[in-house]
Amino acid sequence: MFLQGEETIYAVKDVFLSIEQGEFVSITGTSGCGKSTLLHMLAGLLSPTKGKVEIDGEDIGRFNERESAKLRCEKIGFIFQQFNLIPVMTARENIVISSLFKEAKLDERWFAELVERLSIADRLSHFPSELSGGQMQRVAIARALINRPKILFADEPTGNLDSANADAILDILSELHAENNLTVVLVTHDPEIAEKAGRILVMDNGEIK
Numbered sequence: 001m002f003l004q005g006e007e008t009i010y011a012v013k014d015v016f017l018s019i020e021q022g023e024f025v026s027i028t029g030t031s032g033c034g035k036s037t038l039l040h041m042l043a044g045l046l047s048p049t050k051g052k053v054e055i056d057g058e059d060i061g062r063f064n065e066r067e068s069a070k071l072r073c074e075k076i077g078f079i080f081q082q083f084n085l086i087p088v089m090t091a092r093e094n095i096v097i098s099s100l101f102k103e104a105k106l107d108e109r110w111f112a113e114l115v116e117r118l119s120i121a122d123r124l125s126h127f128p129s130e131l132s133g134g135q136m137q138r139v140a141i142a143r144a145l146i147n148r149p150k151i152l153f154a155d156e157p158t159g160n161l162d163s164a165n166a167d168a169i170l171d172i173l174s175e176l177h178a179e180n181n182l183t184v185v186l187v188t189h190d191p192e193i194a195e196k197a198g199r200i201l202v203m204d205n206g207e208i209k
Helices: 035-042 065-074 091-101 108-117 133-145 163-180
Strands: 002-004 007-009 024-028 076-079 151-155 183-188 199-204
Touching: 024 035, 035 151, 035 183, 065 076, 065 091, 076 133, 091 108, 091 133, 108 133, 133 151, 133 163, 151 163, 163 183
Parallel strands: 024 183, 024 199, 076 151, 151 183
Antiparallel strands: 002 007
8 A cells, every 4th residue: 555645546456365275376457457566465575554465374464574585585485577686795695695594504406406406506706797688587586596495486487587487487487386396476467477477467457346
């Protein structure tokens, strides 16, 4: 919800949504329809002014800062549209940074598998400024998956990529979804990309149609 002059605008309204473990769901719609806002709410990055978001039966809006951090560390991975890599860190450092907040040590075998499958094993010592757009997105995907989350949220993960890189990224996400029973919730404005999912949700003016 936000104010535009004296008018109250609801970015997301009257949404009741249930997503099962292992589903691949796409949320699509025109620019400004509320799909990215909804995704950020589902991931706990934004709080709804009304209603609630539950993950594994728990209302994440009631979590304190420590509980929210634990949720993001252990159950959720998020791929941002603009990559959000830290420019002064190498690709490897960007990938493993979220694992530093886990009690368990970095799973080096999983790390090696991820970077190999994402074709960035030879770019780990490079800084973001030395990577192409496709490579930066692959690093961002590895970072989102390094802690083996149960749920992967992806905000326009192919929005800044050419068609070849976009297809490759979607293939990788589909494979990881199928192999690991990973729940994937993907936002896209592209109907062709949306069709890759098992279920398509269309948003319009903040509502799911």
